[in-house]
Every structure is written in C-alpha cells, then in structure tokens.
Amino acid sequence: MIDIRTFMLVLGIGNIGFALLMAGYARGAASHPAMRIWAGARLVQGAAHLVGWLQPELAWSALVATGNALLMIGTALELAAYCVFLALPRWAVALLPFTALALLALYGAQALRLDAVQGMVLMSMALGLFSLAMAWLLLRPGAHGSVLQRLIGVNNLVFAVAMAVRAWHGLGHTHASLLSAAGAHHATFIAGYILMIVNGFGFLLLCKEKDDARMVQLATIDSLTGLINRHAFFDRTDSARMLARRQCSPIALMMIDIDHFKRINDCFGHATGDEALVLFAATAGTALRDHDIMGRLGGEEFALVLPATDLEGAILAAERLRMTVAAAPLPTSAGAYAMTISVGVVVIDAHEHINAALARADHALYAAKTGGRNRVSVGVGQLKVVCG
The missing domain is CATH 3.30.70.270 (Reverse transcriptase/Diguanylate cyclase domain)
Known part of the structure; x- marks a missing residue:
C-alpha cells in the first residue's frame, strides 16, 4: 500500500527544492523571465502539499481550503509561466478570470459545507483543466516546439487524464477521501510525482535551451540588419x-x-x-x-x-x-x-x-x-x- 501522506510530503519538499534550484539559476544567469514565475509556482505548490500533509495532524478544517487554494494558485502560476515562455499575447485576460472563478467555487463549496468527496471532485476538475491548458499550449500544431517541449506537454496531458479519472472516481464512489487507498488516488499522486520531476527539470532545460539559442543568435546575427555577422x-x-x-x-x-x-x-x-x-x-x-x-x-x-x-x-x-x-x-x-x-x-x-x-x-x-x-x-x- 502506498502511503499517500508520504507522497504529499515528498511533493511538498520536492517542489520547494525545485523552486530554490530555479531561483538560484535565475539569479546567477541571464535566464528567461518565465523562470521566476515558474519558481514562484513551484514554491506555492510545495507549500500547498505541506499544508495537506499537516492537515491530519492539526485537524484544522481551514487547512483543507488553504491547501487547495494554494495548489490552485500555484498551478495557475505554472500556466502563466508557460504563457510568458511562449510569448503569448493577452494571456492574463483569460487566465486571471478563470483562476478567480475557480477560487470562488472552492470557497463557495466550503461555505456551502460540501463534503470532502465533492470538494475533491471540484479540485480535480479545476487542476485537470489547468493541466489540459498547459498540454494544449505545448502540443498545439502551430507551436513548433522542441522534443523536450512536447515531452513536457505529454506529461501535462497524462496528469490531466489522471485528474479526470480522479474526478470520475469521486463521483462514482461517495465514500472516497483524499487519503484513501483507492487506486484513483494512487494514480493521481504518482502522476503528480512524475509531473514534478519531468516538468521541474524539463522547464529548467527548456529555458536553458531558449537562452542558449538566444546567445547563439547574438553571436551570429547582426542586431541592426538581421543579417549574419x-x-x-x-x-x-x-x-x-x-x-x-x-x-x-x-x-x-x-x-x-x-x-x-x-x-x-x-x-x-x-x-x-x-x-x-x-x-x-x-x-x-x-x-x-x-x-x-x-x-x-x-x-x-x-x-x-x-x-x-x-x-x-x-x-x-x-x-x-x-x-x-x-x-x-x-x-x-x-x-x-x-x-x-x-x-x-x-x-x-x-x-x-x-x-x-x-x-x-x-x-x-x-x-x-x-x-x-x-x-x-x-x-x-x-x-x-x-x-x-
């Protein structure tokens, strides 16, 4: 049996570790601006998982909503990092209202005292949509991304599917809970762990790939005319x-x-x-x-x-x-x-x-x-x- 709380602790520490790693890289090099947003996203997600790990010990109901809100904000920041990396115009016009609506739904569910299963379904749907949006940005036909970019996109797509399965499982099993031993939850946390590893290192390498390409361009292209030097x-x-x-x-x-x-x-x-x-x-x-x-x-x-x-x-x-x-x-x-x-x-x-x-x-x-x-x-x- 997989210890889900241990998974949450690993995800929390791992995400915070990635945040510190990326912050150090961004500070010591002329990195892509999206790197700082990504580091912030990982820090917030790590804090969310640590809050989830502490919740059974402290038994504070407010911690559940706090952890879920942090996880949603961190995922939205991750999507924002992709938008900045891909230089998408007016991305905030769509992302900010959707994030605000998701948070409003989250706290509305708490105010209405929905049970844990209904809250889990809501979170799974929101995180799945965020992850699906990331997958679409990286895999869309006009993206012309590298193999690394498409690998990260596939990883996000797999996580979106895992979130969909988790939501379906919650709708069909009224006695499910976040820390249950149900297979859907095991798959969710395993997918989350893989997402953390692949996307953590992947985004770092993706930014470095773009920075290296920019340095090559600066070394070979005349900045005024656009011709080679x-x-x-x-x-x-x-x-x-x-x-x-x-x-x-x-x-x-x-x-x-x-x-x-x-x-x-x-x-x-x-x-x-x-x-x-x-x-x-x-x-x-x-x-x-x-x-x-x-x-x-x-x-x-x-x-x-x-x-x-x-x-x-x-x-x-x-x-x-x-x-x-x-x-x-x-x-x-x-x-x-x-x-x-x-x-x-x-x-x-x-x-x-x-x-x-x-x-x-x-x-x-x-x-x-x-x-x-x-x-x-x-x-x-x-x-x-x-x-x-």
Whole structure:
C-alpha cells in the first residue's frame, strides 16, 4: 500500500527544492523571465502539499481550503509561466478570470459545507483543466516546439487524464477521501510525482535551451540588419565552398557597398544611416534565394555568396539586386532619397581560400566605385573551377 501522506510530503519538499534550484539559476544567469514565475509556482505548490500533509495532524478544517487554494494558485502560476515562455499575447485576460472563478467555487463549496468527496471532485476538475491548458499550449500544431517541449506537454496531458479519472472516481464512489487507498488516488499522486520531476527539470532545460539559442543568435546575427555577422558569414561561406567543391558546382561571391553612405550620415544623421542599412538588408532579402548567404561585414559593406551560380548568373543576380535597391527609396527629413549600391562579382575557385576570393571581389567593388558607382564590376584573375 502506498502511503499517500508520504507522497504529499515528498511533493511538498520536492517542489520547494525545485523552486530554490530555479531561483538560484535565475539569479546567477541571464535566464528567461518565465523562470521566476515558474519558481514562484513551484514554491506555492510545495507549500500547498505541506499544508495537506499537516492537515491530519492539526485537524484544522481551514487547512483543507488553504491547501487547495494554494495548489490552485500555484498551478495557475505554472500556466502563466508557460504563457510568458511562449510569448503569448493577452494571456492574463483569460487566465486571471478563470483562476478567480475557480477560487470562488472552492470557497463557495466550503461555505456551502460540501463534503470532502465533492470538494475533491471540484479540485480535480479545476487542476485537470489547468493541466489540459498547459498540454494544449505545448502540443498545439502551430507551436513548433522542441522534443523536450512536447515531452513536457505529454506529461501535462497524462496528469490531466489522471485528474479526470480522479474526478470520475469521486463521483462514482461517495465514500472516497483524499487519503484513501483507492487506486484513483494512487494514480493521481504518482502522476503528480512524475509531473514534478519531468516538468521541474524539463522547464529548467527548456529555458536553458531558449537562452542558449538566444546567445547563439547574438553571436551570429547582426542586431541592426538581421543579417549574419562577419564571423558567421565566413563559417557558412567556407562550408558552402567545400560543398561546391565536392559537387563540382560553381559558387559566386559579391562584395556590395552602399554608395555615398557617409553623405547619408552627414546630411540626414546617423539614425537615417541605420535606416539605410536596414532598408538595404530588407530589400536585398526580396531578391535572394533561400540558400544564398548574405552577411554584413562591417559599416556599409556587405558580402553575398551564391551557391550553384556561375559568373553569368552572378552578374544577372547582381544587376537584379542593384535595380531592386535603386527602386526602394529611403525616407529622410528632406524627402525620399534614391539609394544605390556598387557591386564586385567573382566566382570562387574550388581550391581558392575565401580571403583570396574576397580580395578579388573587393578589387572589383573598388573598380565599380571608381567607375561612377551604381554599377556591377567583374573581378579580374578569374580562375577556372577545377573539381576534385
């Protein structure tokens, strides 16, 4: 026979332990904001289980309602943590009224002096709905979550089913009680224990997973334009170059510079200069293929790699890009400004180092700028692509 009171003590201590663990993690790292809400939820749930563990010893009827209210509030906070983690808009509009209604029903049942079985059914239904909402948020088709997120969602779904079984058992067995040895109650506390372990560590890892992804993004993405930065561009270009070599496929490279960028900054201010960079990145994105690699190397200087593209195709792509940018006016304090670009184009040799190819493309870019700007120039020293 499973000692349900011992389960309640374990759940209480375990949840408080998780709360302290998560609070320590949130304090010592740039953690996700949802982590603090989750830690608060675990602390409240732990307190609720400890109150339930103490109730038979103290025999205070008020402890039952207090423990149930704490458990409901803690579960609502847990649902709030998921909403914040998933960046759901206006989640409080639905959660706060439902939580208030559930608490009102709980205290209304106490005022009406409903028996323990009816109170247990009410709590099971409320907690089951909360858990079902968590499962839906994590498993819904548009969530596109990780395997870890879906595992936590399944865990919440299992707990919701256990709560439904517990409520059904209470409705069908009028002499059931919270501390009875009925199988439904055993299943409930076992599911609660599994929920605590899986979701406790799972949510911590889920937040760390998102924090790590954010750090990777900060390390590889230019914050202003949204393009990859210089370091990431070199890494991806080298991988694309090696793939082109294995497939005996051509690969082209462009160096791109916004014409008279200093004049834009001097005449309209640096804020407009930033807007010019953002406009160029967004406009260029409409003229590129999904597998093209574009990065900001610094200032107004950009580079673009076109896999599976020969010189003729690269020249056509460069001209298309140049005309697309010229057709996208830049708003300034003095009206629309016709922004133009200069482009240097080369084809990377199969055995050529990326720095050498960039140097040739940079020479071609210089020729385009000295030749009058707003034009495309082909690099000299073009090498024949040799496979193998």
